[in-house]
Amino acid sequence: MYKSDDKIVVKIDKLDAASLNKEDNVAFYNEQVLGKLSKFTKSERIKFSEEEMEEFNDIRSRANELLKALMVIMKSCTYYPHLKRWILEEDHPLPRNEREILFAKVWENPELIEVVKERKYYIKILGQYLVRNSNESEGIELVSKRNADTFTPKRNSRNGVIGKSFKQST
Structure with missing residues (x-):
């Protein structure tokens, strides 16, 4: 009660x-x-990718203070690259200090996190599907769908819209 x-x-x-x-x-x-x-109040949900959530859970289990966690995340050779990018990304729609405040809110209330799954796509060109070669000099090739790679869209940080450049999912 x-x-x-x-x-x-x-x-x-x-x-x-x-x-x-x-x-x-x-x-x-x-x-x-x-x-x-x-x-009666609607709490603002903060969106994290699956990778950001995994890193958040890991650092939350290791660091008992927010300042320590932020210091570890901001190191140049960090184990938390997704969180570092989430906080430091330069062309993000929110200013960096607002993202730091949001991170502090999430640190205090992890239930505010909403995990958003990235959609995966096949890229179809002329009836065939794109695959990225392991040898970078060879670039890309077209194959049947069974052998194709899935790609996730890169977020366009300025407006949150999915851009035209793609990164390969792992």
Whole structure:
């Protein structure tokens, strides 16, 4: 039920409002309590890719403080490249300090994270499918779908729209 320091929403009538405005003590009845404040406020969900979520869970288990976690993520040779890119990406629609604040919110309340799966695509050209050769000098070739690679779209950071350049999924 309710605990000390819970924030609740209460329906008040004119008499209660007048008492509150006079700074009198007001007693509320159970019928007036509509529920916890969290029930009435929509929390902003923060989108993470599957890779970012894995890295977040890992660093959360290793670092017990937010500042330590951020310092580890920001190192040049980090084990958390996806989180580093999420925070530092230059052409992101949100300024860097806002992303750092969002990361702090997620650190405090991990339930705010919404994991978004990247869609995977086959690229079809003239009835055949694209495959990237392991030898970079040979580039790409067209094959049957059975042998094709799947690709995930790169996010266009400026507007969040899927761009035309693709990266190969692993």
